[in-house]
Amino acid sequence: MxxxxxxxxxxxxxxxxxxxxxxxxxxxxxxxxxxxxxxxxxxxxxxxxxxxxxxxxxxxxxxxxxxxxxxxxxxxxxxxxxxxxxxxxxxxxxxxxxxxxxxxxxxxxxxxxxxxxxxxxxxxxxxxxxxxxxxxxxxxxxxxxxxxxxxxxxxxxxxxxxxxxxxxxxxIDLNKYQLGPVKENATVKIGWIGSPTTLKYLDQLKPVFEGLKKEEAFTLHIIANGQGIGLFDLEKTLYWSEQEEVAMIQQLDIGIMPLNDTPWEQGKCAYKLIQYMACGLPVIASPIGMNKEVVRHGVNGFLASSHEEWTRYLKILLEDPYLRQIMGTAGRKLVEEKYxxxxxxxxxxxxxxxxxxxxxx
CATH class of the missing domain: 3.40.50.2000 (Glycogen Phosphorylase B;)
Incomplete structure:
Protein backbone atom coordinates (compact mmCIF):
# COMPACT_ATOMS: atom_id res chain seq x y z
CA MET A 1 0.00 0.00 0.00
CA ILE A 172 14.60 29.91 -13.29
CA ASP A 173 14.29 30.78 -9.61
CA LEU A 174 13.67 34.50 -9.93
CA ASN A 175 15.04 35.12 -6.43
CA LYS A 176 18.47 34.10 -7.73
CA TYR A 177 18.24 36.09 -10.95
CA GLN A 178 18.27 39.68 -9.86
CA LEU A 179 19.16 42.38 -12.36
CA GLY A 180 22.83 43.19 -12.21
CA PRO A 181 24.41 46.61 -11.64
CA VAL A 182 24.53 49.17 -14.44
CA LYS A 183 27.25 48.03 -16.81
CA GLU A 184 30.19 50.20 -17.66
CA ASN A 185 31.79 47.83 -20.14
CA ALA A 186 34.29 49.58 -22.37
CA THR A 187 33.86 46.71 -24.80
CA VAL A 188 30.50 45.02 -25.39
CA LYS A 189 30.34 41.44 -24.13
CA ILE A 190 28.47 38.85 -26.18
CA GLY A 191 27.81 35.75 -24.10
CA TRP A 192 26.90 32.08 -24.42
CA ILE A 193 26.34 29.58 -21.60
CA GLY A 194 26.04 25.82 -21.95
CA SER A 195 27.50 22.36 -21.46
CA PRO A 196 30.55 21.16 -23.42
CA THR A 197 28.31 18.89 -25.50
CA THR A 198 26.46 21.90 -26.96
CA LEU A 199 29.49 23.98 -27.97
CA LYS A 200 28.93 22.66 -31.50
CA TYR A 201 26.10 25.17 -31.89
CA LEU A 202 28.33 28.09 -31.04
CA ASP A 203 31.13 26.80 -33.24
CA GLN A 204 28.99 27.33 -36.35
CA LEU A 205 29.08 31.10 -35.75
CA LYS A 206 32.87 31.39 -36.01
CA PRO A 207 32.69 33.11 -39.42
CA VAL A 208 30.18 35.62 -38.02
CA PHE A 209 32.42 36.59 -35.09
CA GLU A 210 35.54 36.73 -37.25
CA GLY A 211 33.82 39.02 -39.76
CA LEU A 212 32.32 41.29 -37.10
CA LYS A 213 35.65 41.72 -35.38
CA LYS A 214 36.91 43.64 -38.41
CA GLU A 215 34.25 46.32 -37.81
CA GLU A 216 33.15 46.16 -34.16
CA ALA A 217 34.77 46.06 -30.73
CA PHE A 218 33.46 43.17 -28.62
CA THR A 219 34.50 40.08 -26.69
CA LEU A 220 32.84 36.67 -26.71
CA HIS A 221 32.34 35.19 -23.25
CA ILE A 222 31.85 31.41 -23.18
CA ILE A 223 30.61 29.98 -19.88
CA ALA A 224 31.23 26.26 -20.24
CA ASN A 225 33.63 24.53 -17.86
CA GLY A 226 36.70 26.09 -19.41
CA GLN A 227 36.15 24.95 -22.99
CA GLY A 228 35.90 27.36 -25.91
CA ILE A 229 35.77 27.32 -29.70
CA GLY A 230 39.22 28.73 -30.43
CA LEU A 231 38.71 32.34 -31.51
CA PHE A 232 41.89 33.48 -29.76
CA ASP A 233 41.79 37.20 -28.85
CA LEU A 234 38.03 37.35 -29.47
CA GLU A 235 37.23 34.87 -26.80
CA LYS A 236 37.19 34.70 -23.03
CA THR A 237 36.33 31.29 -21.60
CA LEU A 238 34.87 31.12 -18.10
CA TYR A 239 34.53 28.11 -15.83
CA TRP A 240 30.87 27.47 -15.17
CA SER A 241 29.69 26.88 -11.61
CA GLU A 242 26.20 26.81 -10.21
CA GLN A 243 27.15 29.40 -7.60
CA GLU A 244 28.65 31.88 -10.08
CA GLU A 245 26.60 31.45 -13.26
CA VAL A 246 24.16 34.28 -12.55
CA ALA A 247 26.96 36.73 -11.74
CA MET A 248 28.71 35.71 -14.98
CA ILE A 249 25.56 36.32 -17.05
CA GLN A 250 24.97 39.67 -15.33
CA GLN A 251 28.29 40.91 -16.69
CA LEU A 252 27.21 40.31 -20.29
CA ASP A 253 25.56 42.77 -22.68
CA ILE A 254 24.01 40.34 -25.21
CA GLY A 255 23.01 36.68 -24.86
CA ILE A 256 22.95 34.26 -27.79
CA MET A 257 21.48 30.82 -28.50
CA PRO A 258 22.34 29.35 -31.91
CA LEU A 259 20.90 25.93 -32.79
CA ASN A 260 20.95 23.53 -35.70
CA ASP A 261 17.67 22.84 -37.48
CA THR A 262 17.16 19.13 -36.77
CA PRO A 263 14.38 17.17 -35.03
CA TRP A 264 16.45 16.98 -31.83
CA GLU A 265 16.78 20.76 -31.56
CA GLN A 266 13.05 21.20 -32.21
CA GLY A 267 12.47 19.55 -28.84
CA LYS A 268 14.89 21.68 -26.81
CA CYS A 269 13.68 24.08 -24.15
CA ALA A 270 14.93 27.66 -24.46
CA TYR A 271 16.54 27.76 -21.02
CA LYS A 272 19.60 29.81 -22.04
CA LEU A 273 17.33 32.53 -23.36
CA ILE A 274 15.32 32.55 -20.15
CA GLN A 275 18.53 32.91 -18.14
CA TYR A 276 19.73 35.82 -20.28
CA MET A 277 16.37 37.58 -20.15
CA ALA A 278 16.08 37.13 -16.38
CA CYS A 279 19.33 39.13 -16.12
CA GLY A 280 17.95 41.88 -18.38
CA LEU A 281 19.86 41.00 -21.55
CA PRO A 282 18.65 41.30 -25.15
CA VAL A 283 19.01 38.02 -27.03
CA ILE A 284 19.63 36.64 -30.49
CA ALA A 285 18.62 33.06 -31.25
CA SER A 286 17.99 30.61 -34.06
CA PRO A 287 14.27 30.38 -34.91
CA ILE A 288 14.11 26.72 -33.86
CA GLY A 289 11.56 25.08 -31.57
CA MET A 290 10.74 26.90 -28.35
CA ASN A 291 13.11 29.76 -29.23
CA LYS A 292 10.33 31.10 -31.46
CA GLU A 293 7.99 31.24 -28.47
CA VAL A 294 10.42 32.95 -26.10
CA VAL A 295 11.98 35.46 -28.49
CA ARG A 296 9.56 38.14 -29.62
CA HIS A 297 11.39 39.39 -32.68
CA GLY A 298 12.20 43.07 -32.42
CA VAL A 299 10.80 43.31 -28.88
CA ASN A 300 13.08 41.37 -26.53
CA GLY A 301 15.60 40.21 -29.13
CA PHE A 302 16.04 38.90 -32.64
CA LEU A 303 15.63 35.58 -34.46
CA ALA A 304 18.46 34.91 -36.92
CA SER A 305 18.31 32.22 -39.61
CA SER A 306 21.57 32.80 -41.49
CA HIS A 307 25.08 34.11 -40.98
CA GLU A 308 23.98 37.32 -42.67
CA GLU A 309 21.12 37.77 -40.19
CA TRP A 310 23.33 36.92 -37.22
CA THR A 311 25.82 39.53 -38.40
CA ARG A 312 23.12 42.16 -38.98
CA TYR A 313 21.38 41.74 -35.62
CA LEU A 314 24.59 41.50 -33.62
CA LYS A 315 25.80 44.69 -35.29
CA ILE A 316 22.55 46.47 -34.40
CA LEU A 317 22.83 45.51 -30.73
CA LEU A 318 26.55 46.17 -30.55
CA GLU A 319 26.02 49.73 -31.74
CA ASP A 320 22.86 50.64 -29.79
CA PRO A 321 23.09 50.48 -25.97
CA TYR A 322 19.63 52.05 -25.59
CA LEU A 323 18.04 49.28 -27.68
CA ARG A 324 19.89 46.69 -25.58
CA GLN A 325 18.35 48.22 -22.47
CA ILE A 326 14.80 48.34 -23.90
CA MET A 327 14.93 44.77 -25.16
CA GLY A 328 16.47 43.54 -21.90
CA THR A 329 13.64 45.10 -19.92
CA ALA A 330 11.05 43.42 -22.16
CA GLY A 331 12.76 40.06 -21.76
CA ARG A 332 12.84 40.35 -17.97
CA LYS A 333 9.12 41.14 -17.95
CA LEU A 334 8.34 38.02 -20.02
CA VAL A 335 10.32 35.81 -17.64
CA GLU A 336 8.55 37.27 -14.62
CA GLU A 337 5.19 36.50 -16.25
CA LYS A 338 5.80 32.97 -17.54
CA TYR A 339 9.10 31.30 -16.72
Whole structure:
Protein backbone atom coordinates (compact mmCIF):
# COMPACT_ATOMS: atom_id res chain seq x y z
CA MET A 1 0.00 0.00 0.00
CA UNK A 2 1.59 3.33 -1.02
CA UNK A 3 2.31 5.82 1.74
CA UNK A 4 0.69 9.22 1.36
CA UNK A 5 3.10 12.13 0.77
CA UNK A 6 6.01 9.78 0.12
CA UNK A 7 7.67 10.62 -3.20
CA UNK A 8 10.52 9.08 -5.19
CA UNK A 9 12.46 11.17 -7.72
CA UNK A 10 14.38 9.32 -10.42
CA UNK A 11 16.34 11.98 -12.37
CA UNK A 12 18.75 10.96 -15.10
CA UNK A 13 21.76 12.78 -13.62
CA UNK A 14 23.10 14.08 -10.31
CA UNK A 15 22.91 17.82 -9.63
CA UNK A 16 25.79 18.70 -11.99
CA UNK A 17 23.65 17.57 -14.94
CA UNK A 18 21.76 20.65 -16.15
CA UNK A 19 18.47 18.97 -17.06
CA UNK A 20 18.21 17.15 -13.73
CA UNK A 21 19.31 20.18 -11.72
CA UNK A 22 16.56 22.27 -13.29
CA UNK A 23 13.77 19.72 -13.66
CA UNK A 24 14.22 17.98 -10.29
CA UNK A 25 16.75 19.36 -7.84
CA UNK A 26 15.60 22.98 -7.76
CA UNK A 27 12.10 21.84 -6.74
CA UNK A 28 13.14 19.61 -3.82
CA UNK A 29 12.93 22.31 -1.10
CA UNK A 30 9.37 23.06 -2.25
CA UNK A 31 8.31 19.41 -2.04
CA UNK A 32 9.83 19.11 1.42
CA UNK A 33 8.15 22.34 2.58
CA UNK A 34 4.86 20.87 1.34
CA UNK A 35 5.29 17.96 3.77
CA UNK A 36 6.56 15.29 1.37
CA UNK A 37 9.00 12.59 2.43
CA UNK A 38 11.46 12.84 -0.46
CA UNK A 39 13.76 10.09 -1.77
CA UNK A 40 16.02 10.74 -4.75
CA UNK A 41 18.15 8.40 -6.84
CA UNK A 42 19.75 9.58 -10.08
CA UNK A 43 20.47 7.02 -12.79
CA UNK A 44 23.95 8.14 -13.84
CA UNK A 45 26.48 9.35 -11.28
CA UNK A 46 29.11 12.08 -11.13
CA UNK A 47 31.83 9.84 -12.55
CA UNK A 48 29.81 9.17 -15.70
CA UNK A 49 29.06 12.87 -16.26
CA UNK A 50 32.68 13.89 -15.79
CA UNK A 51 33.78 11.28 -18.34
CA UNK A 52 31.03 12.32 -20.74
CA UNK A 53 31.72 16.05 -20.54
CA UNK A 54 35.49 15.57 -20.84
CA UNK A 55 35.00 13.14 -23.77
CA UNK A 56 36.98 10.48 -21.93
CA UNK A 57 36.29 6.74 -22.34
CA UNK A 58 33.18 5.74 -20.40
CA UNK A 59 33.80 3.22 -17.61
CA UNK A 60 31.46 0.36 -18.58
CA UNK A 61 31.66 -1.16 -15.12
CA UNK A 62 30.43 2.10 -13.61
CA UNK A 63 27.53 2.25 -16.08
CA UNK A 64 26.54 -1.31 -15.17
CA UNK A 65 26.53 -0.27 -11.51
CA UNK A 66 24.15 2.56 -12.41
CA UNK A 67 21.70 0.06 -13.93
CA UNK A 68 21.94 -2.17 -10.87
CA UNK A 69 21.26 0.74 -8.53
CA UNK A 70 18.11 1.69 -10.46
CA UNK A 71 16.82 -1.93 -10.42
CA UNK A 72 17.40 -2.08 -6.68
CA UNK A 73 15.48 1.07 -5.75
CA UNK A 74 12.50 0.05 -7.88
CA UNK A 75 11.96 -3.04 -5.74
CA UNK A 76 10.24 -0.75 -3.25
CA UNK A 77 8.30 1.26 -5.84
CA UNK A 78 4.95 0.37 -4.28
CA UNK A 79 5.88 2.24 -1.09
CA UNK A 80 5.53 5.66 -2.74
CA UNK A 81 2.53 7.81 -3.53
CA UNK A 82 4.30 9.37 -6.52
CA UNK A 83 7.31 8.37 -8.59
CA UNK A 84 8.62 11.16 -10.83
CA UNK A 85 10.89 9.89 -13.60
CA UNK A 86 13.05 12.06 -15.78
CA UNK A 87 12.85 10.69 -19.34
CA UNK A 88 12.95 6.90 -18.71
CA UNK A 89 13.81 4.29 -16.13
CA UNK A 90 16.58 2.55 -18.08
CA UNK A 91 18.33 4.11 -21.10
CA UNK A 92 18.56 1.79 -24.10
CA UNK A 93 16.44 -0.93 -22.44
CA UNK A 94 13.28 -1.96 -24.39
CA UNK A 95 9.86 -1.03 -23.03
CA UNK A 96 9.00 -4.67 -22.38
CA UNK A 97 11.72 -4.84 -19.73
CA UNK A 98 10.69 -1.54 -18.12
CA UNK A 99 6.97 -2.10 -17.77
CA UNK A 100 7.33 -4.46 -14.80
CA UNK A 101 8.09 -1.37 -12.71
CA UNK A 102 4.56 -0.06 -13.24
CA UNK A 103 3.14 -1.68 -10.13
CA UNK A 104 -0.16 -1.00 -8.44
CA UNK A 105 -0.01 1.85 -5.97
CA UNK A 106 2.11 4.82 -6.98
CA UNK A 107 1.32 7.34 -9.65
CA UNK A 108 4.02 7.42 -12.31
CA UNK A 109 4.86 10.90 -13.60
CA UNK A 110 7.28 11.19 -16.52
CA UNK A 111 9.13 14.45 -17.06
CA UNK A 112 10.62 15.46 -20.44
CA UNK A 113 12.57 18.54 -21.45
CA UNK A 114 14.24 17.01 -24.53
CA UNK A 115 13.12 14.98 -27.53
CA UNK A 116 14.68 11.80 -26.15
CA UNK A 117 12.51 9.71 -28.46
CA UNK A 118 14.83 10.83 -31.26
CA UNK A 119 17.71 9.08 -29.48
CA UNK A 120 15.96 5.93 -30.65
CA UNK A 121 13.77 6.54 -33.70
CA UNK A 122 16.54 8.48 -35.47
CA UNK A 123 19.48 6.42 -34.21
CA UNK A 124 22.11 5.46 -36.75
CA UNK A 125 21.98 1.79 -35.75
CA UNK A 126 19.08 -0.02 -37.42
CA UNK A 127 18.79 -2.56 -34.57
CA UNK A 128 18.36 0.19 -32.00
CA UNK A 129 15.76 1.86 -34.23
CA UNK A 130 13.94 -1.44 -34.59
CA UNK A 131 13.95 -2.33 -30.88
CA UNK A 132 13.47 1.08 -29.30
CA UNK A 133 11.86 3.47 -31.80
CA UNK A 134 8.50 3.48 -29.98
CA UNK A 135 9.77 3.01 -26.43
CA UNK A 136 9.27 6.60 -25.27
CA UNK A 137 5.87 6.75 -26.97
CA UNK A 138 4.75 3.70 -24.99
CA UNK A 139 6.09 5.17 -21.75
CA UNK A 140 4.23 8.40 -22.42
CA UNK A 141 1.00 6.52 -23.11
CA UNK A 142 1.41 4.41 -19.95
CA UNK A 143 2.27 7.26 -17.57
CA UNK A 144 -0.31 8.55 -15.11
CA UNK A 145 0.88 12.09 -15.84
CA UNK A 146 3.31 13.80 -18.19
CA UNK A 147 5.21 17.02 -17.47
CA UNK A 148 6.51 18.41 -20.77
CA UNK A 149 8.83 21.31 -21.42
CA UNK A 150 7.48 22.53 -24.77
CA UNK A 151 4.89 22.15 -27.53
CA UNK A 152 7.03 19.82 -29.69
CA UNK A 153 7.14 17.26 -26.88
CA UNK A 154 3.42 17.69 -26.20
CA UNK A 155 2.56 17.03 -29.85
CA UNK A 156 4.54 13.78 -29.79
CA UNK A 157 2.87 12.73 -26.53
CA UNK A 158 -0.59 13.35 -27.98
CA UNK A 159 0.26 11.29 -31.06
CA UNK A 160 1.36 8.49 -28.73
CA UNK A 161 -2.03 8.50 -27.00
CA UNK A 162 -0.87 10.06 -23.74
CA UNK A 163 -3.26 11.67 -21.28
CA UNK A 164 -2.94 14.09 -18.36
CA UNK A 165 -0.35 16.29 -20.05
CA UNK A 166 0.92 19.38 -18.24
CA UNK A 167 2.96 22.14 -19.86
CA UNK A 168 5.95 22.65 -17.56
CA UNK A 169 8.74 24.70 -19.18
CA UNK A 170 12.25 24.72 -17.78
CA UNK A 171 12.42 27.83 -15.59
CA ILE A 172 14.60 29.91 -13.29
CA ASP A 173 14.29 30.78 -9.61
CA LEU A 174 13.67 34.50 -9.93
CA ASN A 175 15.04 35.12 -6.43
CA LYS A 176 18.47 34.10 -7.73
CA TYR A 177 18.24 36.09 -10.95
CA GLN A 178 18.27 39.68 -9.86
CA LEU A 179 19.16 42.38 -12.36
CA GLY A 180 22.83 43.19 -12.21
CA PRO A 181 24.41 46.61 -11.64
CA VAL A 182 24.53 49.17 -14.44
CA LYS A 183 27.25 48.03 -16.81
CA GLU A 184 30.19 50.20 -17.66
CA ASN A 185 31.79 47.83 -20.14
CA ALA A 186 34.29 49.58 -22.37
CA THR A 187 33.86 46.71 -24.80
CA VAL A 188 30.50 45.02 -25.39
CA LYS A 189 30.34 41.44 -24.13
CA ILE A 190 28.47 38.85 -26.18
CA GLY A 191 27.81 35.75 -24.10
CA TRP A 192 26.90 32.08 -24.42
CA ILE A 193 26.34 29.58 -21.60
CA GLY A 194 26.04 25.82 -21.95
CA SER A 195 27.50 22.36 -21.46
CA PRO A 196 30.55 21.16 -23.42
CA THR A 197 28.31 18.89 -25.50
CA THR A 198 26.46 21.90 -26.96
CA LEU A 199 29.49 23.98 -27.97
CA LYS A 200 28.93 22.66 -31.50
CA TYR A 201 26.10 25.17 -31.89
CA LEU A 202 28.33 28.09 -31.04
CA ASP A 203 31.13 26.80 -33.24
CA GLN A 204 28.99 27.33 -36.35
CA LEU A 205 29.08 31.10 -35.75
CA LYS A 206 32.87 31.39 -36.01
CA PRO A 207 32.69 33.11 -39.42
CA VAL A 208 30.18 35.62 -38.02
CA PHE A 209 32.42 36.59 -35.09
CA GLU A 210 35.54 36.73 -37.25
CA GLY A 211 33.82 39.02 -39.76
CA LEU A 212 32.32 41.29 -37.10
CA LYS A 213 35.65 41.72 -35.38
CA LYS A 214 36.91 43.64 -38.41
CA GLU A 215 34.25 46.32 -37.81
CA GLU A 216 33.15 46.16 -34.16
CA ALA A 217 34.77 46.06 -30.73
CA PHE A 218 33.46 43.17 -28.62
CA THR A 219 34.50 40.08 -26.69
CA LEU A 220 32.84 36.67 -26.71
CA HIS A 221 32.34 35.19 -23.25
CA ILE A 222 31.85 31.41 -23.18
CA ILE A 223 30.61 29.98 -19.88
CA ALA A 224 31.23 26.26 -20.24
CA ASN A 225 33.63 24.53 -17.86
CA GLY A 226 36.70 26.09 -19.41
CA GLN A 227 36.15 24.95 -22.99
CA GLY A 228 35.90 27.36 -25.91
CA ILE A 229 35.77 27.32 -29.70
CA GLY A 230 39.22 28.73 -30.43
CA LEU A 231 38.71 32.34 -31.51
CA PHE A 232 41.89 33.48 -29.76
CA ASP A 233 41.79 37.20 -28.85
CA LEU A 234 38.03 37.35 -29.47
CA GLU A 235 37.23 34.87 -26.80
CA LYS A 236 37.19 34.70 -23.03
CA THR A 237 36.33 31.29 -21.60
CA LEU A 238 34.87 31.12 -18.10
CA TYR A 239 34.53 28.11 -15.83
CA TRP A 240 30.87 27.47 -15.17
CA SER A 241 29.69 26.88 -11.61
CA GLU A 242 26.20 26.81 -10.21
CA GLN A 243 27.15 29.40 -7.60
CA GLU A 244 28.65 31.88 -10.08
CA GLU A 245 26.60 31.45 -13.26
CA VAL A 246 24.16 34.28 -12.55
CA ALA A 247 26.96 36.73 -11.74
CA MET A 248 28.71 35.71 -14.98
CA ILE A 249 25.56 36.32 -17.05
CA GLN A 250 24.97 39.67 -15.33
CA GLN A 251 28.29 40.91 -16.69
CA LEU A 252 27.21 40.31 -20.29
CA ASP A 253 25.56 42.77 -22.68
CA ILE A 254 24.01 40.34 -25.21
CA GLY A 255 23.01 36.68 -24.86
CA ILE A 256 22.95 34.26 -27.79
CA MET A 257 21.48 30.82 -28.50
CA PRO A 258 22.34 29.35 -31.91
CA LEU A 259 20.90 25.93 -32.79
CA ASN A 260 20.95 23.53 -35.70
CA ASP A 261 17.67 22.84 -37.48
CA THR A 262 17.16 19.13 -36.77
CA PRO A 263 14.38 17.17 -35.03
CA TRP A 264 16.45 16.98 -31.83
CA GLU A 265 16.78 20.76 -31.56
CA GLN A 266 13.05 21.20 -32.21
CA GLY A 267 12.47 19.55 -28.84
CA LYS A 268 14.89 21.68 -26.81
CA CYS A 269 13.68 24.08 -24.15
CA ALA A 270 14.93 27.66 -24.46
CA TYR A 271 16.54 27.76 -21.02
CA LYS A 272 19.60 29.81 -22.04
CA LEU A 273 17.33 32.53 -23.36
CA ILE A 274 15.32 32.55 -20.15
CA GLN A 275 18.53 32.91 -18.14
CA TYR A 276 19.73 35.82 -20.28
CA MET A 277 16.37 37.58 -20.15
CA ALA A 278 16.08 37.13 -16.38
CA CYS A 279 19.33 39.13 -16.12
CA GLY A 280 17.95 41.88 -18.38
CA LEU A 281 19.86 41.00 -21.55
CA PRO A 282 18.65 41.30 -25.15
CA VAL A 283 19.01 38.02 -27.03
CA ILE A 284 19.63 36.64 -30.49
CA ALA A 285 18.62 33.06 -31.25
CA SER A 286 17.99 30.61 -34.06
CA PRO A 287 14.27 30.38 -34.91
CA ILE A 288 14.11 26.72 -33.86
CA GLY A 289 11.56 25.08 -31.57
CA MET A 290 10.74 26.90 -28.35
CA ASN A 291 13.11 29.76 -29.23
CA LYS A 292 10.33 31.10 -31.46
CA GLU A 293 7.99 31.24 -28.47
CA VAL A 294 10.42 32.95 -26.10
CA VAL A 295 11.98 35.46 -28.49
CA ARG A 296 9.56 38.14 -29.62
CA HIS A 297 11.39 39.39 -32.68
CA GLY A 298 12.20 43.07 -32.42
CA VAL A 299 10.80 43.31 -28.88
CA ASN A 300 13.08 41.37 -26.53
CA GLY A 301 15.60 40.21 -29.13
CA PHE A 302 16.04 38.90 -32.64
CA LEU A 303 15.63 35.58 -34.46
CA ALA A 304 18.46 34.91 -36.92
CA SER A 305 18.31 32.22 -39.61
CA SER A 306 21.57 32.80 -41.49
CA HIS A 307 25.08 34.11 -40.98
CA GLU A 308 23.98 37.32 -42.67
CA GLU A 309 21.12 37.77 -40.19
CA TRP A 310 23.33 36.92 -37.22
CA THR A 311 25.82 39.53 -38.40
CA ARG A 312 23.12 42.16 -38.98
CA TYR A 313 21.38 41.74 -35.62
CA LEU A 314 24.59 41.50 -33.62
CA LYS A 315 25.80 44.69 -35.29
CA ILE A 316 22.55 46.47 -34.40
CA LEU A 317 22.83 45.51 -30.73
CA LEU A 318 26.55 46.17 -30.55
CA GLU A 319 26.02 49.73 -31.74
CA ASP A 320 22.86 50.64 -29.79
CA PRO A 321 23.09 50.48 -25.97
CA TYR A 322 19.63 52.05 -25.59
CA LEU A 323 18.04 49.28 -27.68
CA ARG A 324 19.89 46.69 -25.58
CA GLN A 325 18.35 48.22 -22.47
CA ILE A 326 14.80 48.34 -23.90
CA MET A 327 14.93 44.77 -25.16
CA GLY A 328 16.47 43.54 -21.90
CA THR A 329 13.64 45.10 -19.92
CA ALA A 330 11.05 43.42 -22.16
CA GLY A 331 12.76 40.06 -21.76
CA ARG A 332 12.84 40.35 -17.97
CA LYS A 333 9.12 41.14 -17.95
CA LEU A 334 8.34 38.02 -20.02
CA VAL A 335 10.32 35.81 -17.64
CA GLU A 336 8.55 37.27 -14.62
CA GLU A 337 5.19 36.50 -16.25
CA LYS A 338 5.80 32.97 -17.54
CA TYR A 339 9.10 31.30 -16.72
CA UNK A 340 9.65 31.24 -12.96
CA UNK A 341 9.96 28.44 -10.43
CA UNK A 342 7.08 29.89 -8.44
CA UNK A 343 4.83 29.86 -11.51
CA UNK A 344 5.64 26.20 -12.21
CA UNK A 345 5.24 25.20 -8.57
CA UNK A 346 1.76 26.69 -8.48
CA UNK A 347 0.91 24.58 -11.54
CA UNK A 348 2.19 21.43 -9.84
CA UNK A 349 0.27 22.20 -6.66
CA UNK A 350 -2.95 22.60 -8.62
CA UNK A 351 -2.33 19.53 -10.77
CA UNK A 352 -1.67 17.22 -7.84
CA UNK A 353 -4.09 18.92 -5.41
CA UNK A 354 -1.29 19.74 -2.99
CA UNK A 355 -2.43 21.79 0.00
CA UNK A 356 -2.67 25.36 -1.25
CA UNK A 357 -1.75 26.68 2.20
CA UNK A 358 1.85 25.65 1.64
CA UNK A 359 3.95 28.84 1.40
CA UNK A 360 5.05 29.84 -2.07
CA UNK A 361 8.51 31.18 -2.89
Missing amino acids: PKKNKILFLPKYPRMGASSRLRTFQYLPLWEAAGFDVTLSSFFNKQYLEEHYAKRPIDKGNVLACYKRRWKILRNAADYEYIIIEKELFPFIPFGLEKWAFKQGPQYIFDYDDAVFHNYDLHGNKWIRSLLRDKIDRLMARADQLWLGNEYLAARAQEAGAHNIMDLPTV TLEHNWQKIQSYLNINSEVPHL
